[in-house]
Amino acid sequence: MENSREANTQDVVVRTVDVAKQYGEGEAAVRALNGVTCEIYGGEYLSIMGPSGSGKSTLFNMIGGLDKPSEGSVFVNSVDIAELTARELAFLRxxxxxxIFQTFNLITVRTALENVTLPMLFAGTPPDEAEERGMELLDLVGLGHRYHHRPTELSGGQQQRVAIARSLANHPRIILADEPTGNLDLKTGQEIIDLLRLLNRDQNVTIISATHDHKMLDVSDRIFHIRDGKLAKIETKEEAIASGHAAA
Amino acid sequence: MSEPSARAQFKNVDPPFWVAWNQALASIRVRFFRQLITSVGIALGIAFYASMQTLRIAESSLTKDDTKMQWLVATSLLMCLVGVTNSMLMSVSERFREIGTIKCLGASDSFIVRVFFLEATILGATGSFAGATLGVGLSWIAARASGADVAFADCLGITLGATVIGMVMTVLAAVAPAIQAAKMPAAAALRVEV
Structure with missing residues (x-):
């Protein structure tokens, strides 16, 4: 482990080592992930692709600390997630x-601004400071004027923008986007992708996104292809474009 | 925009009490009708129990033998407990996804439980008190009409007792599934479909 870290000069934010995840026991056991080893670099825009049932979402949940692997380890910022207590995991999150979720998952009972400030309050930010930054972030995603609206009063694209502002609240190093354009029409989806790409460049935040949206692949620096619980192929942007041209 | 301070130190500060309080109030205000129905469910259960208890006292002032009424009171208490538990379990389990989301935002397990505790306390206190007053009041009128007498102190005692029982049940029935949901891996809580 130590050797590989030295060998790699790039900044690794997430590393998985032989990660496997099994649901259920005995005969009914389903192995959703079957030994995935990968590294994700700081500041890159990574897409995880794969058909449904391939283990894509499971890998995604592992990387995000939303679930613990059955075997193997996941390191986020060189910290083994499995060793963290519930409280430390909450801190990490x-x-x-x-x-960012496919279904937006805003807190329906709170306004757009309150949704954005909530993670800051969890981090111990004073309320007025949180509100100020919340407004800044809503302005950044172009929704400053709708700060007092509740999610039910916003369109899907607007809700996803609020979700993006919320994800940025505590200056994260990583943004995990689970099919962020899955519930949006083409044009709105494109806007969300452009916004994510912009944040990726301007704020140097690592974006990891599970997707089968091809618009998403065009902006990705690298693409992980997941098949049957394994990492089948890692494609760089150049390779993706080349193969895309070959197909066209 | 400033850099996050000392990321490596994994110490999580729980947000101040008012954050949980505001979240609980917002949840009651916005979901008012849903919460009202839950609350009426609690109130009716408690009203039934409180009225049976009052009638028992009225009956015993006439006949001295209240074994039959004790059975009725016990049954009504059981029904009321099941009713209250059912209302609360329903209203919490339809919010597992919200719990999963709040976990993703960095809420500690105790914050989540605290929000549900506060909500249930407010709902339980208002619902139980309204129910107890209603039950005792109606039974008192009925008892007076049939010539029995129930002391004011007894009425007060039953109202208080029923309110406390209702509150405790409501809180237990809300907090138990909330703890379960808070302890789940966030991914599992998010997957729950109701």
Whole structure:
């Protein structure tokens, strides 16, 4: 482990080592992931692709500290997630990782601004400071004027923008986006992708996204292809474009 | 925008009490009708129990033998407990996803439980008190009409007792599934479909 860290000069934010995940026991056991070893670099835009049932979402949950692997280890910022207590895991989720979901998952009973400030309050930020940064972030995603609206009063694209602002609340190093455009129409989806790409460049935040949206692949620095619980192929942007041209 | 301070120190500060309080209030305010139905469910259960208890006292002032009424009171208490538990379990389990989301935002398990505790306390206190007053009041009128007398102190005692029982049940029935949900891996809580 130590050797590989020295050998790699790039900044590794997430590393998985032989990660496997099994659901259920005995005969009914399903192996969703079957030994995935990978490294994700700081500041890159990574897409994880794979058909449904390939283990894509499971790998995604492992990387985000939302679930613990049955075997193998996941390191986020060189910390083994399995060794963290519930409280430390909450801290990791609060400070290091921002989450964006296919179904937006805003807190329905709170306003857009309150949704963005909530993670900051969990981090112990004073309320007025949190509100100020919350407004800044809503302005950044172009929703400053709708800060007092509740999620039910916003369109899907707007909700996803709020979710993006919320994911940025505590200056995360990593943003995990689970099919962020899955519930959006083409044009809105493109806007969300452009916004993510912009944040990736401007704020140097690592974006890891599970997707089968091809618009998403065009902006990715690297693409992980997952098949049957294994990492089948790692494609760089150049390779993806080349193969895309070959196909066209 | 400043750099996050000391990322490597894994010490999580729980947010101040008002954050949980505001979240609980917002949840009651916005889901008012859903919560009202839950609360009415609690109130009716408690009203049934409180009225049976009051009638028992009225009966015993006339006949001295209240074994039959004790059975009825015990049954009504059981029904009321099941009713309250059912209402609360339903209203918490339809919010597992919200719990999963809040976990992703960095909430500690204790914060999640605290929000549900506060909500249940508010719902339980208002629902139980309304139910107890209603039950005792109606039974008192009925008892007076049939010539029995129930002392004011007894009425007060039953109202208080029923309110406390209702509150404790509501809180237990809400906090138990909330603890379960808070302890789940966030991915599992997010997957729950109701």
């Amino acid at each position: 609060c400070h290091t990782i921002g989450y």
